[in-house]
Amino acid sequence: VNLVLFEPGEVDAFGTVSVVGVRAAHLLNVLKVTPGSPVRCGVIDGPRGVATVRTVADDRVELVCAFDPGGAAVEDERPRVDVLLALPRPKVMRRLWAQLAAMGVGHIVLTNAERVERNYFDTHWLRPDTYRPLLIEGLQQARDTRLPSVSIHRQFRVLIEQDLDRLFPRTLRLVADPGADRPVSAVTAASLSHGDERRVVLAVGPEGGWNEFERHLLVAHGFHPVSMGSRTLRTDTAAVALLALVHDALNR
């Protein structure tokens, strides 16, 4: 944990916050704080700052936060990349949550595809009370406060035909495709001019790939195929690798 995150309601008007449980144990046993220790902190979807430890007890740490000025405007600076993922198998999805949050994504859209097994949608890793702590773990790793929003769309065709323009207006659309011949950087450079809002949504298919119908529907709705080389990667590895390439292309 490189930044300790608090829920908006946890910090009082004086910046005081009292933590117990896992966060207190981490502060005491890993960061080994004592009264006076500074700790990088932040509020979920709010500002970052530095907290000073005031008191420590067996299982409780009290801190006073001093937030960076202007830091509350984080809503304007969400990570400029969104992901649209064919739901991977539960074990892989479990690993992905923290990594997606750590890499920096604004919105996570999970959807169905022919090669997604139906029972993948039954996993408890799709329940907010299960995945939210994993997203927060990723944010704390990456020193970010902006929690990705998540939506789950069981009907791929409805998502693409009806919901896409509302979810991703004025966003460059990319789909990872083993058959594509252009890398992320080339498509991004050709498609984004400097006046643009420069947001990207990246679609990553199931491990067996999108079927022909799905691929055509994505392309018909403006997704540009991008190559990720000849290697077939597990969804979590592919998502991290592609997010690195998209962030790099956006920061040129």
Add this chain to the structure above:
Amino acid sequence: VNLVLFEPGEVDAFGTVSVVGVRAAHLLNVLKVTPGSPVRCGVIDGPRGVATVRTVADDRVELVCAFDPGGAAVEDERPRVDVLLALPRPKVMRRLWAQLAAMGVGHIVLTNAERVERNYFDTHWLRPDTYRPLLIEGLQQARDTRLPSVSIHRQFRVLIEQDLDRLFPRTLRLVADPGADRPVSAVTAASLSHGDERRVVLAVGPEGGWNEFERHLLVAHGFHPVSMGSRTLRTDTAAVALLALVHDALNR
């Protein structure tokens, strides 16, 4: 599994191979092969090809391989990226093996650093009989046959001062550094001309970072600092993200 790998000694002179155990179960239960089914196959550090299932039994599958011509020359075409990693904690190292092999690396060098806990070296995930199956899992995912070589160096200074030039001759050296201002692509473009052998070794520090001595020693031995942005990533996420950027830069 997108390619089934065999050990060099498993395939006889007629291309016949008989598998039991995990691989047979995967062929029968996941790929659902029957006599006549084609299966992508390969020999570790050898050629790739297509195997045809000859017979199936409860726990045994017999196949006949037809290898691609010229495919035995894989030694010449190892992935052009090597990694030098400060040993991460065992849980992270366990996850890394298959991902490194899947992303494509020639040589994996694990080393000590001030912020690596000594007991990390005691994990069974550093024993060849434990990590080799994970590397093979990654190769089978990525349809590659070239097993990364692995070496473990407990003394960072000896590695850098004495072993480096033997391990990485004529190789562009990069070190991921939060304080760097140039991305991988800029350093690679500036440092590699087309006549070069175009190999890269990428050094990734411990989660707390290299200390000042370690950083200076790396730079003094030709490592160019490269930025990975302002986000602090877990070693496995960072390694996958950086490998994606290096492979992309090498393929320009």
